[in-house]
Every structure is written in C-alpha cells, then in structure tokens.
Amino acid sequence: MAQREFDDAIVGAGIIGLAHAYHLAMRGRRVIVFERSPQATGASIRNFGMIWPIGQPAGEMYELARRSRELWLNALQATCLWYERTGSLHLAYHDDEADALREFMTAAPACGFECKWLDPRQVTSKSRAVKPDGLRGAMWSPVETCVDPREVIANLPAWLSKEYKVQFVFNCAVTAYNDRYALAGGEEYLADNLYVCAGDDLQTLFPVVFRDSGLVRCKLQMMRSQPMADDWRVGPMLAAGLTLAHYRAFQDCPSLPALKKRFADEMPDYVRYGIHVMVSQNGLGELTLGDSHEYGAEIAPFDKREIDELVLRYLDTFFNAPKLRIASRWNGVYVKHPTEPYFIARPVAGVTVVTGVGGAGMTLSFGLAEKIVKENLGED
Numbered sequence: 520m521a522q523r524e525f526d527d528a529i530v531g532a533g534i535i536g537l538a539h540a541y542h543l544a545m546r547g548r549r550v551i552v553f554e555r556s557p558q559a560t561g562a563s564i565r566n567f568g569m570i571w572p573i574g575q576p577a578g579e580m581y582e583l584a585r586r587s588r589e590l591w592l593n594a595l596q597a598t599c600l601w602y603e604r605t606g607s608l609h610l611a612y613h614d615d616e617a618d619a620l621r622e623f624m625t626a627a628p629a630c631g632f633e634c635k636w637l638d639p640r641q642v643t644s645k646s647r648a649v650k651p652d653g654l655r656g657a658m659w660s661p662v663e664t665c666v667d668p669r670e671v672i673a674n675l676p677a678w679l680s681k682e683y684k685v686q687f688v689f690n691c692a693v694t695a696y697n698d699r700y701a702l703a704g705g706e707e708y709l710a711d712n713l714y715v716c717a718g719d720d721l722q723t724l725f726p727v728v729f730r731d732s733g734l735v736r737c738k739l740q741m742m743r744s745q746p747m748a749d750d751w752r753v754g755p756m757l758a759a760g761l762t763l764a765h766y767r768a769f770q771d772c773p774s775l776p777a778l779k780k781r782f783a784d785e786m787p788d789y790v791r792y793g794i795h796v797m798v799s800q801n802g803l804g805e806l807t808l809g810d811s812h813e814y815g816a817e818i819a820p821f822d823k824r825e826i827d828e829l830v831l832r833y834l835d836t837f838f839n840a841p842k843l844r845i846a847s848r849w850n851g852v853y854v855k856h857p858t859e860p861y862f863i864a865r866p867v868a869g870v871t872v873v874t875g876v877g878g879a880g881m882t883l884s885f886g887l888a889e890k891i892v893k894e895n896l897g898e899d
Contacts, residue, residue, distance in 0.1 A: 523706075523707070523708050523709060524549070524709045525549045525550060525551045525686075525708065525709065525711075526543070526548040526549045526550065526710070526711050526712065527539075527543050527548055527549070527550045527551075527712045527713075527714060528550075528551050528552075528553065528693070528701050528708060528710035528712070528713050529543075529550065529551070529552045529553065529713075529714045529716060530553055530693045530713065530714065530715045530716060530724065531552075531554060531559065531717045531718060532552050532554035532558065532559045532672070532676060532687065532689070533559040533561055533562065533563035533716065533880075534559075534563040534668070534671070534672065534880055534881060534884045535563075535716040535718075535873055535874070535876065535880060535884050535887070536552060536554075536714070536716035537552070537671075537672070537675050537884075538590075538884040538885045538887070538889075539714050540679055540685050541675075541679060541885070541888070542885075542888050542892040543892055544679060544682075544683035544685050546892070546896070549684075550683070550685045550686070551685070551686040551687075551688065551708060551710065552676070552685060552687050552688070553688050553691050554689045554691070555690070555691065555692035556690065557689050558676075558689065559672050561718045561719065561851065561852070561853075562718060562852065562853040563672050563880065564668050565668075565739070565741065565849055565850070566668050566741075566807075566851065566878075566880070567665075567741075567756070567799040567807045567809070567810075567881075568665050568666045568667050568668045568671075568799055568801060568881065569664075569665060569756055569797070569799055569881060569882070570587070570588050570591055570663060570664040570665070570666065570881055570882050571584075571607070571663050571881070571882045572584035572585050572587075572588055572662050572663065573632070573660045573662065573663055573766075574765075574766035574767070574768050574879065574882070575767065575768055575879065576767040576768050576770065577626070577630035577631070577632070577768070578630070580767075580860055580883075581630065581768070583883060583886045583887065584879075584882050584883060584886065585662070585886075586885075586886040586889070587882060587883050587884060587885045587886025587887065587889075588662065588664060588882075588886075590886060590889060591666070591884075592664070594675075594885065595666065597678075597682075598674065598675060598678045600667075600670055600671055600674060600675070601666070601667055601670060601801070601802035602665065603665045604663075604664050605663060605664065605754065605755050605756050605799075605800075606659060606660055606661040606663055606755045606756075607659075607660045607663040607755050607756045607757070607758065608637075608642060608645065608646060608649070608658070608659055608755045608756075608758070609657055609658040609660075609758050609762060610649060610657045610757065610758070610760070610837050611654070611655040611656055611657060611658075612654060612655060612759065612760060612837060613655070613760060614655065615774055615778045615781060616655070616760040616763060616778065617655040617656060618774040618778075619769060619772040619775055620636070620657075620763070621636065622772040622773055623658070623768070623769055623772050624636060624658060626771070632660070633660060633661055633662055634658050635659055636657075636658060636659075637656055637657050637658075637659050639651055639654040639655070639656055641656075642654060642656060642657045645754050645755055646753055646754040646755055646757065647751075647754070647839075648753045648798070648838055648839055648840055649757070649838070649839070650839045663755075663756055665756055665799050665800070665801065667801040667803070668881065688703065688704070692704070692723065693713075693724065694724075696710075696713045696724065696870065699869065701713060711869060712870070712871070712895065713869060713871070714871050714873065714891075715870065715872040715873065715874075716873050716874065718853065718874060719736055719852050719853055719854045721734065721854065721874075724872075725866050725870070725872060728864045728866045728872055732856070732862060732875075733857055733858075734855065734862055735814050735815050735856075735857060736814070736815060736818055736852055736853070736854050737812055737813070737814050737818075737852065737853055737854070737855055737877065737878075738811075738814075738817075738819075738850055738852050739810040739811055739812060739813075739850060739851050739852075739878075740811045740822050740823065740826045740827060740830070740848070740849075740850050741807065741810045741848070741850070741851065742808045742827060742830070742831075742847065742849075743805050743806065743807050743808070743845070743846055743847045743848075744805055744806040744808070744844060744845055744846055745805065745845075745846040746803050746804035746805050747800070747805075747806065747841075748804070748841070749804065751804070751840075751841065752800060752804075753799075753800045753840075756797065756798065756799045756800075757797060757837070757838065758795070758796075758797045758798075759796060759836070759837045760778070760782075761782065761789060761794065761795035761833065762795045763775065763778060764782060765793075765795040788825070789829060789833065792812070792813060792826050792829065793811055793812025793813065793814075794811045794812075794829055795810075796808070796809070796830055796833045796834050797810070798838060806840065806843070808830060808831075809830060810830070811826045811830065818852065822848065822849075822850050827848060853876075853878065853880065854874055854877075855875055855876075855877030855878070856877075859875070860876070860877075860883075861873070861874075861875050861876045861877075861883065861887060862875030863891065871891060871895060873887070873888075873891060
C-alpha cells in the first residue's frame, strides 16, 4: 500500500508548489505533492522563463529576487536542466526612455542593482537582434537568467522524487483538509501541514480566505516562434520602453509620469491592453514573445488577434530576427494583489496559502518558498 502519512502536503505542482517541495524535502521532511492535471498546465509553463530580478523594486523584494536566483541556480545545476545566464537589456529608442533608465541607474548602486549604460555600438555587439536605427542606448544588467519553464515543470518532479523521495500524485485534486487529513481523489492522506499553491484556483480550498483578499485575475497573451537557426542567438533577454511603465522597479524614476503620459497619448491601445514587449530564447532556439495584461471582468476565454498584432508591431521597432515565424500562441491567467507583491494566508493551524505573485512567479518562487518554509519551521 502506498505511503499515506506525511509531514507536508502541497497542492499544486506549478513552480511555487515545486519550490516549496524542494525546500521542505531538503530538510528531510516527508513531502507529497498533489496536482489536479497530468502535470501543471497553468501560468508556470505559460511564461518567458525569465528569472528577472531587475523588475523588482529596491529593498526587500529585490533582495528576495536575488536570493531566489541563487537558489534557482543551485537547483538547475543539480538537476542538469537547461538554463542560460543571459543578462538583460532595456532598450531606449526615445530620449524620455533613456532619461528614465539613467535616473534608475543613478540610484541603482546604493540599492544593490548591477547595471550600466551601453551606447548603441555596445548594445549591438551584445545582441545581433537589436535594431540600431534610432537606438539611444540601453541599460545592461548581467543578473537575469533564462530557463525553459516547460522543461522545468516537466522534469523537476522526477528529480525531487529520485533525490528526496517526494511523492507526486497527478490527476488528483485536493478537495478538503481537516484535522490533518487531506481528501484527494476520494482517498484520505494524513499530513501535519498543507501548503496551498494552487495559482488562480480561488474556489476549491478555503474560498472564504480569497473572498475578501483583493486578489485580481490577470490574463496574458503570448507567442512562440519556430526555432531559429542553430548559430543565431539573441543573447541577452530584451525589453524596451513600454516595459519601464510595467515593472515596479522603475516606479520612482522622476521621468516616469511624463513617459506614461506619452504612451497614453501616442499608444492608447497598448495602454488599454497592458502591453509591454519582451523577448527570451530557450535552449531549443525558440523565441518567446509577449505580452498583454487584461484584468478581472475584461478577461474572456477568447484571445484577441489585435493584441498579438500590436505585440508584433512594437517588436518590429526594436527587434530584427531573420525569418521570424510564429509557431504557437496561447494565453495564461494568474492572480495578483493590487498593492502587495504576493499573498500569504494561514487560515487554520497547519495550513499556508501562497499565491498572488503576479507575473513574478518564476523570479520569486524559490526565494519566497524558502522564506515561508523557514517561518513555518521556526528557523532563523
């Protein structure tokens, strides 16, 4: 008979759930992970694969992102999964974009950010994909790291099972937890603690916790290209001017309000759909492109062709890839809190709910999981 008693049960085999399993199992705890699908199919596989500390605001969140990256690298090296320390370029094609980036870099050293300004020649020497026409320069950061989220989500469970005896139960949803008993697939499992890492599922477990949480659902549209030629690599992951209005890292730049006003005046459809355009390239040579942000009542099950066209139109202002052909298109949904970087609740003894990391799940996962596990186990 399969083992039915555990120290910790985890709901969800997305990256947040897997990161919690990693930290708990490394401490010698008996861990079981439940996933309602054959493998996680939510936001954890529908993203750029960007471990992106540069997007987090200075202070606690940036430090958490850097710690998370360190833990990611430990796990990636141990599992032999593909990753690339690409770094990132934030490109400026307008003076106000360059002004905002320079303002950010002025404050950056005191906040622990590692970044510097590159002139157009230095930029194009780092990435053959960047268009030189009209380029003012770019902010270079060496920290950002790219993974293939599909590969991570597919293979990390097997490694955790082999190395740490973590038990995984797929195609099985946890529907109740009471007095240390988890009900999953009609069977009972005894677990001293339950970690609910269920992404945007706010109804199955502890719905009252989410009812007044303020969490909002967000839908993104993304695309992936066919593999590029074997010898053609983008190099750094790329972002451009619109990204400055998206990430909280740039929120204190004095030029940002005027920059946002220009976007609203000149690019209202981009603002309407929350579009900012980024590019990553995985180990297969595929380019991941996107994305958009529609919230709450605006979310529909049907993708908007207009959004994809807007993304590709803006991409064409800074990105030059030979024979770019789109192979797949999709959407993803996550939840985020309007003011907080993540959502944690402990509704009853032994239960920890973790969600609401928004678009920073890949970046924060391993660091946030470590923080929560340490708190729950009373570690310093």
